[in-house]
Amino acid sequence: MARFRQLDLWNLIPSRRTASGRANPGPSGSRRRVTPTPAIEAKPVPKPGSMQHRYEAMTRELLREYGVRVRKWRTSMSGVAWEVHYRDGTVSRLIEAPRPKGPMSAAVFCHEIGHHAIGFRTYRPRCLEEYHAWAWSLRTMAQFELNVTQSVRDRMHDSLHYAVLKARRRGLKRLPAELEPFSHPRSKTPIHGLEIGKRIA
Numbered sequence: 001m002a003r004f005r006q007l008d009l010w011n012l013i014p015s016r017r018t019a020s021g022r023a024n025p026g027p028s029g030s031r032r033r034v035t036p037t038p039a040i041e042a043k044p045v046p047k048p049g050s051m052q053h054r055y056e057a058m059t060r061e062l063l064r065e066y067g068v069r070v071r072k073w074r075t076s077m078s079g080v081a082w083e084v085h086y087r088d089g090t091v092s093r094l095i096e097a098p099r100p101k102g103p104m105s106a107a108v109f110c111h112e113i114g115h116h117a118i119g120f121r122t123y124r125p126r127c128l129e130e131y132h133a134w135a136w137s138l139r140t141m142a143q144f145e146l147n148v149t150q151s152v153r154d155r156m157h158d159s160l161h162y163a164v165l166k167a168r169r170r171g172l173k174r175l176p177a178e179l180e181p182f183s184h185p186r187s188k189t190p191i192h193g194l195e196i197g198k199r200i201a
Contacts, residue, residue, distance in 0.1 A: 052101065054144065054145070054146065055100040055101060055102075055106060055146070056100075057144075058100065058106070058140075058144045058146070059099070059100050059109065062109075062110070062113045062140070063113075066093065066113060066116045066117055067093055067116075068093045068094070068095055068113060068116055069092065069093065069094055069095075070094075070095055070096070070097070071094045071095065071096050072096045073096075073097070073098065073099045074096055074097060074098050075098065076098065077098055077104055077105060077108055077155075078098075078108065079095060079096055079097035079098070079108045079109065079111065079112040080095065080096050080097075080112065081093075081094070081095045081112040081113075081115035081116060082094055082095075083116075083120060093116045095109075095112040095113065095115075095116075096112070097109040097111075097112045103141075103146065103147050103148065103149045103151070103152050104149075104151060104152055104155065106141060106146055107137050107138070107141060107148070107152045107155065107156075108137075108155075110136070110137035110138075110140045110141055111133050111134055111136075111137040112133075113136075113137075113140075114132070114133035114134070114135075114136035114137050114140070115129070115133045117136055118132050118133060118136055125167050125172055125176070126163070126167065127160070127163035127164055127166070127167040127172070127176075127179060128176045128178065128179065130159065130160060130163045131160055131163075131176075131178050131179055131182075134156045134159065134160065137156075138152070138153075138156070154186060157181075157182055157186040158186065160179060160182035161182045161183070161184070161185055161186065163179075163182075164179055164182055164183050
């Protein structure tokens with residue numbers, strides 16, 4: 001009875017000889033396991049006119065206009081802005097913020113850009129700078145026709161109320177008039193009619 005030997009690809013390839021004359025081992029020798037490379041999914045491109053397209057367009061424009069670099073995109077709704085001054089006179093403008101994908105993340109991102117737009121140490125005390133950075137944020141969102149929700153306004157109030165309390169703990173004697181509406185915790189009832197960017201009498 002004839003016996004048949006099953007041949008695989010390695011049996012069909014002529015063996016290569018090494019310098020010593022020995023044949024290189026086939027698949028039965030030491031063989032590396034090749035880990036398949038996972039397919040990289042292409043990032044979907046936002047449709048022109050969609051909300052995500054508008055958020056991304058705003059992000060690119062503001063970063064370019066004010067020469068700001070994002071050090072880190074945060075996953076939380078928090079941010080920070082700062083400058084690095086070098087001996088040759090150059091300045092690096094940096095932020096950490098969430099990537100704008102909705103009203104709240106856009107507001108926090110614009111707030112951090114706002115610090116660079118209005119200029120650090122332009123307003124004193126620091127709580128007043130926070131007010132103007134928030135005011136700039138909401139105005140900018142309105143200019144880009146993005147939705148400024150009540151949650152965003154509540155976040156602004158809570159943030160400025162905290163800034164006022166912090167300033168008072170540090171010895172603030174006189175509260176700027178712009179911050180008077182934020183000297184107390186926000187009411188559960190939305191307060192309408194507050195014009196952002198205008199001095200409160």
